[in-house]
Structure formats: structure tokens, C-alpha cells
Amino acid sequence: MTMDMIFEKLRNYRADMKEDLSQLVAINSERDLMTKRENAPFGIGIRKCFDKMIEFARREELSVEDFNGYAMHIDYGEGQETLAILGHLDIVGIQDRYKWDSNPFQLIEKEGFWYGRGVNDNKGPMIGCLYLLKILKELNYKPNKKIRLIIGGAEETTWECMRHYFKYNKMPIYGFSPDGDFPIINCEKGIGYYKYHRKKRATNDGIYNIISITSNEDITRVCSRVEVCIETQKPEELMKLISPEVESKVNENNLVLIYKGISAMGRNPHKGKNAIFKYIKDFKGIEGLDSRAKELIDFLDRYFLDSIYGEKLGLYYKDEETGHTTNNLSYITLNSNGYVISFDFRYPKGTSYGKIKERLIEIGLENELELMIIKEMPLLYVSPDSQLVRGLKLAYQNITGEKPKLFSKGAASYARVLRQGVAFGPTFSSDRPNSHNANECINVDNFMKALLIYANAIKLLT
Template sequence: MTVDIIKERLQFYKDDIKRDLSQLIAINSERDLTTKQDNAPFGIGIRKCFDKMIEFAEREGFIVEDFNGYAMHIEYGEGSEILGILGHLDIVEVGDIEKWNHNPFDLVEINGFWYGRGVNDNKGPMIGCLYLLKVLKELNYHPRKRIRLIIGGAEETTWECMTYYFNHNEMPIYGFSPDGDFPIINCEKGIGYYCYNSKERSANDGLFNIVSIKSSKDITKVCDYLIVNVQTQFPEKLACLCFSSNTKIDYDNNMVIFIYEGISARGRNPNKGENAIFKFVKDFKIIEKLDTRSKKLIKFLDKYFVDSLYGEKLGLFYEDEETGCTTSNLSYLLLEEDNYVISFDYRYPKGVDHDKIVNILKEIGNENKLELVVIKEMPLLYVSPDSQLIIALKTAYKAVTGDIPQLFSKGAASYARALKQAVAFGPTFPLDTTNSHRPNECINIENLMKALLIYSEVIKLLT
């Protein structure tokens, strides 16, 4: 069973892969708890997507189990041990529909790419892996381990799908998640999503009183939009106080409205974005006659976060030669009459002590009379370069591409973290642009086929 034979069979099924994938893309499988019901804990869209995938798998004669809509698996082969291939069918929101070149729920093929929400993250790779199992079955490949496609419904949100699944199933001995990048991500940084809360009420004791701040409440991204409402009897005077040239200003009686726009980026890459909160702080820290609460807030943000993308100001910067350095991202800021919330994330490589992180953040909070809230934490994933899994992945990658694969670290979170021995592995190749989580999400068709060939070699090596 050579690579060439598998490649030929996958090419033969390319139109079928497209047909099935188009049916998955047509289903809006964004989390929607307003439609939550029995066997649909994340909403009816994700349930429909599961049902469609089950239909495809049963059509091909595979063993399929559904775990109350939290997760499902598709299995091929026999043996006491399991090789897990982990992915998901839930998607992120479409976002600004005007930025899409076509309907995000129609699979469109243009110049060797398939376009649609979820086509890369992660429906395309899941359909591709199903067809890879179909090809292996047709070629009478008999693995010594069971091969399981483990598919979740809450990867983009809470991950409770994996908790539920592994409460009811044994852990695979090895695994990989086709929900990342090639060559090999053997380290996913530890992640902490936190916020500082204050119950301090506004004293309205300034010449200029900030009465509200609003931003998009997304803990996973760089803050790219901020609205600041300032009450004052001197609106023109406030507007003249050296604001940056791109600040948008509006007026509503005694209210001055400032609109800050940045550039969105994923929280793990704050250097690729432009934080709107930073612009706000730089504008307002020079104003002397702000209300007392706003002065304290701005001073705090400036001291610990502004222009500090790697945790330097928090006293949490660290760099590991093998797995990279820490990052810090300020994700949103909300202020009302009687409280405010500062949300941020911190990601760390191998060599950082988790307890030390939390202790330092608590100390900062205590010193500034702020409550630290842990929203979500994900421990670091690290698989040794000498492990059997990594050796197999390297061998498979080189066999198909001819290139010697390098190991690297990312701040992302894949389902690989759900296993003890697993990594994110493709399907995105270096220089690919997929627009995952953004408008016009796409996948290079031939590169998807190449990824499936690499996966076939991994399966042969590990089973």
C-alpha cells in the first residue's frame, strides 16, 4: 500500500469529498445555547452537523458512536490500543458578512481553493480523514490498533465536549489533531484567561468624567474597537487635548464620545494586531482633570499592559530556547457606573511555573484593590522530540514532502491537549493563508490532499 496508490484513490474521491464537505459547510454549526435540547448541548446547528457526519460514516460502513451530542467517534480497525485523530465540527461566528466575497455557508471553489466558514477549521480536515479511512479500508489495510476519529462540538468555546467524551471513553495511546500547522507543533503554550474586577463607583469628581467604556467582549483576540463616553461641561476643550490623529470624536449634549479602532489579531499573536485600549490610554493619561477612578484605571493599564506584549510589565516575561517566549494580550475593557473589568490572557512556554503566575497576578490585584478572576486555564502541552510519536510524524512528513520537518511551539490550543501523547499536525503548510476565524476562510485543495497522504503514513507507522 504505497503513497502513490493512496494518492490515486484520494484524487479519485476528490469530487465526493467536495460534495460531502459542501453539505457540512451549509450547516451553521456555531454554538447557540438558545436552541439547546436533549442530545444537542451546544445547539441545534452543531447537532445537525453531527448527524450529517454520522450519516457519511455509516454510509461507508464504519463503527460510529454519538455521546449525547457532546462528541462522537468514527472507528476503523481492531486492537486493544487506539490511535486518536481529534477534530471538531463547531465553527466560529461568520463576523462581518460584508467582508466575505460569497455566502460563507456555500462551498465555493476558486483557483484551487475551497472557501467557506469551517472549510479549514475544521470540517475540511475531518471529511478528508473520513475519506482516508475509506481508502485504507478499500485497500484492505488491517491496523494493529483501532483508528478513531474523535470529533467534538465545543472546540471553539468551552471544550466540555472533550471532558464529557473522556469521561466515557479510554484515552488513545497516541494521537494528533489536524487542526494546526505543519511541520510539527510539539509544544502548545500554557494559557490563562484572566480578568481584574473593580466594584469602585465613579465619584464624578473631575472636570472630565468617564461614565462608560465598551469594547467587544472576546477574550481570544486583541481589542480592536473601544467606545469611551466622557461627561463634561467643556466638550470642545476636551477634544482639543492632543488626541491622536485617527481618534474619532462625536458629541451628544454634554457627552463626548471617543471611538478607537485597532487591528484585530488572535490573542496568541498580540504583535500582529493593534490594540485599541493602548490608544485610549495614551490619549487619556495626559489629561489631568479626569475623575479619580478613571485616573487610577488608566495608570494601572499603563503600568502593567500598554506596549507590553510579552508580559514584561507584569513581571512575567520568560523565554525558553526550545519553546519560545511568553505573551500578554489585553482583550477587552468594560466600565460602568459602579464597576469595571479588565480582561487579558497570558501564555507561557516550557519552564514557567503556573503557581508563580497566579501568585504574581494576585499580588498585583491586591496592591491595586482589584479582584483577580480566573476565567479559564489550559496547561502547557509538550511532547519530547525523542518520543515515538514525534519520530513517526517526522518520518511521515519527510516521506511525503521530502523536507526535514522542524519542531516548533505555538500559543494556540488544539484538541491535542486532551491526550497525554498528542500534537497538532497540519493541515496548513508553511506559506498557506487560510483566513481561519476571519472572512473568506479557505483551504488549498492539493495541500489538503498532501496532508492526508502524510496522515496515511503516520497511521501505517503507528498502527
């Protein structure tokens, strides 16, 4: 079995892959618990996507098993040990339909790209890997390990799909997730999603009383909008102190200010512009704020303003191999019941979650705030000297002719559920797939090259 033989088959199956992928893209597989039922724990859309993938696997006479709609796997080959390829069929919902140039649930081909929700993250890679198993079977390849495509239904949300799956299945010896970037992500930073909460009723002891603060409550992204409602008898005087680009309106005799930023993934706070920072900078010097609003502004200024790497929290750390900490202030809310500060902290190899948690609790106690831990994901690190990484490096170099570099990211792939796993493509450095955003796409030529890399990796590792 040569790479030329595999490439020829991939080329011949290009139209078939596109057709199968179009059927998956047509299914809105966003988590929807309103349609939850038996064997559809994440809703009917994800169930339909699983059913379609099972249909494809059975068509190719591959072994397939469904685990109550939480996860499924597709196998080729025999062996006591298993090489796992992990991906998912659930998607991030369409929040910005007006920004799409085409129907997100219809696969469109244009100028060498496939467009549609999931073509890159992660339906496209799953279809591509299914076709690799089909090709290996047709070429009568005899691996020394079982090759197992493990597919989950809650990667974009809770990951309970993988917890359920591994209750019934043995841990693979190693594996990779085609849900990241090339060359090789051998470190995925530790992640913590947190909230500080103050239970305290509103105060009205100022000239400018903040009645409410609302913002787009997405803990995974840089805050792009904050709306502040203010009760005051002196709106004209307040407006003189506010940045001129801030939008304003009157709502039930209250002044409403709207701060806008630029959204970005929480793991990359430097790529966005945080709307909360604009609010803090406007209000931190204003005299006459009510005491609760001043307390909130002072806290945000002291620990978060312009501190996207955790310096003000006292938690900045940099590891030469795996990078530095990041700190994203994702949203704030305030109402008569108190206020909430939500943030996302990520850390590289060399520091510990225990140290981070201890410091965050300390800050909470010092400021009479309750720390709420929303979600934690431990750091993933695989040694460059491991058999897995050495095999993937060779596969990448064999196909691209380039010497691969290892790197670290703040993202989270299913590689984290393995004892030894890494994220490995399908995105090349020149690609802009727009995952989670409007006009998600995949470069078809690069996609085919990624599949060749995966085929070579499978051969080297099995």
C-alpha cells in the same frame, strides 16, 4: 498498501470529498444554546452536523458512535491500543459577513481553493480523515491499533465535549489533531484568561468625568475598538489633547470618543494594534480626569501598555525551545458599577502556572482589584524523542522531502486532551487559511498533500 495507491484513490474521491464537505459547510454549526435540547447540548446546528457525519460514516460501513451530542467517534481496525485523530465540527460565528466575497455557508471553488466557513477549521480535515478510513478499508489495510477519529462539538468554546467523551472512553496511547500547522507543533503554550475587577461606583470629581467605556468583549482577540463616553463642560479643550485620528461625536450632551485598532488572535498580540493602548496614551497625561478614570489609566499604563510579552507584569520568560510568554489586553469596560480589565496570558515550557497566578494575585492585592480566573489550559509538551513525534517527522519527510522542524504555538488544539498528542497540519507555511475570519479557505492541492502525510503517519504508527 503504497502511498501511490492511496494518492490514486484520493484523486478519484476528490469530487466526492468536496460534495460531502459542501453539505457540512451548509450547516451553520455555531454554538447556539437557545436551541439546546436532549442530545443537542450545543444547539441544533452542531447536532445536524453530527448527524450528517454519522450518515457519511454509516454509508462507508464504518463503526460510529455518538455520545449524547457532545462528541462522536468513527473507528477502523482492531487492537488493544488506539491511535486517535481528533477534530471538531463546531465553527466560529460569522461576525463580519460584509467582508466575505461569497456566502460563508456555501462551499465555493475558485482558483484551486475551497472557500467557506469550516473548510479549514475543522470540517475539511474531518471529511478528509473520514475518507482516509474509507480508503484503508478498501485497501484491506490491517493496522495493529484501532484508528479512531474523535470529533467534538465545543472546541471553539468550552471543550466540555471532550470532558464528556472521556468519561465513557479509554485514553488513546497517542494521537494528533489536524487542526494546526505543519510540520509538528509539539508544544502548545499554557493559557490563562483573566479579569481584574473593581467594584466601585462612578466618581464625578474631575473636569473630564468618564461615564462609561465599552469595547468589543472578545477575550480571545486583540481589542480593535474602544468607545469612551465623557461628561464635561469643556469638550473643545479636551479635543485639543486627543489624537487627531480619533473619531468623536456628541451623545446626550456627553462627548464620545472612538478608538480603533487592528484585531488579531490573542496568541499573536504583535500582529494587531490594540485600541486600548491608543486610549491609554491619549489620557495618561491629561489633567482633570476624575479619580476613578485616573486610577484605571495609571494601572493600565503601569502593567499593560506596550507590554505584549508580560514584561510590565514581571512575568516575561523565554525558553529557547518553546518560545516566550505573551500578554494580550483584550478588552476593558467601565460603568457605574466599576470597571473590568480582561487579558490573556500564555507561557512556554520552563515557567509554571503557579508562579504566574501568584504574581497576578499579588498585583491585584496591591491595587485593590479582584482577580477572576475565566479559563485555564495547561501547557502541552511532547518530547521530540517520543514514538509519536518520530513517526510524524518521518511521515512528513517521506511525503514532502523536507526535514521537519518542531515548534511551539500559543494556540489550543484537541491534542491537549491526550496524554501524548500534537497538532499536525493541515496548514503549510505558505497557506493563509483565514480561519475564524472572512473568506476562510483551504488550498486543495495542499489539502490532498496533507491527507497523504496523514496516511503515511497512520501507516507508520499502526
